[in-house]
Amino acid sequence: MSTETATQEHRSSGITAVAPWRIRSVTVLPDYCLSVTCNDGTAGTVNMSQLIFSEKAGIFASLKEEQLFNQVCIKLGVLTWPNGADLDxxxxxEEIGKGGAWCIPK
Incomplete structure (x- = not known):
């Protein structure tokens, strides 16, 4: 799995994401987890495994392919994948601010 960190800046496009809940960086961790940091310093781990392997996974089901999951990137402060999946x-x-870890429900 990749452990590269993606950091977002939009100076060249003239767009500046200023809301504190914008994602600043993401690192792919083992077992369908992500380490994320927001612009306001809120940081934590997001476990997506329950969602991805759920019968109701929808667009997230294709993220079972680790190669696709590992392609997470930040677009305008949002975690996004090439298949169009993204996280609010x-x-x-809100969820990682409660305790530093969030296991996305099925």
């Missing part, structure tokens, strides 16, 4: 940054910020 407000929800993510």
């Amino acid at each position: 940054p407000v929800w993510l910020h």
Whole structure:
């Protein structure tokens, strides 16, 4: 698995993400987990395994392919994958802010 960190800046596009819940960096961890840091310093781990392997995974089901899961990137402060899947940054910020770890429910 990749452990590269993706950091987002939009200076060249003229767009500046200023909301504190924007994702600043993400690192792929083993077992369908991500380490994320928000612009306001809130940081934690997001475990996506229950969602990805759920019968109701929808667009997230294709992330079972580790190669695709590892292609997570940050677009305008949002965790996004090439298949169009993304995570609501407000929800993510709220959940990891409660205790530093979030296991996304099925």
